[in-house]
Amino acid sequence: KRDPCIQGERTMQQGFLSLPDGHPAMMAMGDPNSKQEKLDPEEEKKRKHSFATFSSAESSNESFVPYYCFACGSFVMAVDGRLHQMPRRKTDAAIVLDAKKRLKHRLHQGECKTLKREGGVEKQYRWHCTCGVPVSYQSSEWSSECNFVYVIDCSLALNPSIVSLYWREEGRVLPECMAVREEEDGKGETLVVQIEIVPEMKRFGIAKFEDKMVVEVASTVVGGDMKEANSEAVKGVTKVLGSSSKQVKLDLGAGALIINGISSKDAMRRIVCAMH
Ligand SMILES: [Zn+2]
Structure with a gap:
């Protein structure tokens, strides 16, 4: 376009x-x-x-x-x-x-x-x-x-x-929840962000970005099924970062978002700007 x-x-x-x-x-x-x-x-x-x-x-x-x-x-x-x-x-x-x-x-x-x-x-x-x-x-x-x-x-x-x-000086270092993995062959960095998803809130939002990134979503949980909530959280964070759906994945086992294609600095600033 x-x-x-x-x-x-x-x-x-x-x-x-x-x-x-x-x-x-x-x-x-x-x-x-x-x-x-x-x-x-x-x-x-x-x-x-x-x-x-x-x-x-x-x-x-x-x-x-x-x-x-x-x-x-x-x-x-x-x-x-x-x-x-x-x-x-x-x-x-x-x-x-x-x-x-x-x-x-x-x-x-x-x-x-x-x-x-x-x-x-x-x-x-x-x-x-x-x-x-x-x-x-x-x-x-x-x-x-x-x-x-x-x-x-x-x-x-x-x-x-x-x-x-x-x-403040200490605010500009990466928070505890964000780890950076340098990829080989100059392929940039992969970010691993520990995440906690809180369903049934008013709307999507980022509430905390310290030891964990706490992401609130509006999706409801029926019978303990977090599928919809997880998907809303991933979509919301993808928008915040200005990334594409291929670049942001949820690793359920690790309880973390795996993010590619954006530097840790840019990711951190965009997250900070979107926090409520
Ligand atoms: Zn100003």
Whole structure:
């Protein structure tokens, strides 16, 4: 399928697509330690409180979901639905968000970037968080109507407290539940993630990512049969990671997910962004 962001036919410059290690948002903010905003518990409470007031006044919609900047933890946008269930672009793994589902935002007009892509040129009209980090873009001018907005990979998170935890030094080492197996012949790494699946919850979600990854699912268990719950968990995590169904398998014996095709860093950031 044609990528709607890419216009025209031009040759690709080799090497252009290989992003340096680390997320665009992180590169934009430079050294995360120097700019890190310390969230003390009082401040966090205030933030949550102010959003609660805002959300009840602005919307009666139950699916109104607030998202926060992964760099600074400020409120960025409210979405009708959950970003980790939406499709991603193949090019840069940005989340494709139906513009009608971006209900409310505190984004600032950023710069217009022109990128060379395979098969053409792409213009990104970027939106920045109040901290200056680019978090989203669209393919036509800021003031124009567009069908889709793109959320930059790992730029927004569901839970601002998890974000502040992540940026503390110890939060960035891999959690206990995730082991990395280096594959031979440069075939990359396989991730082995210890998982616990909790059925009969309100919806799919990731509740914990420490000694175990605790995945909640809506599926019910009839007569002790976890088959449906397991399958919902695997599908949900596959979406979170932006992987394909071939890349994520459940090893029932080991109680672990076996994940291929994604680095441990990317997997960890995407999981952290989706945690509630
Ligand atoms: Zn920010």
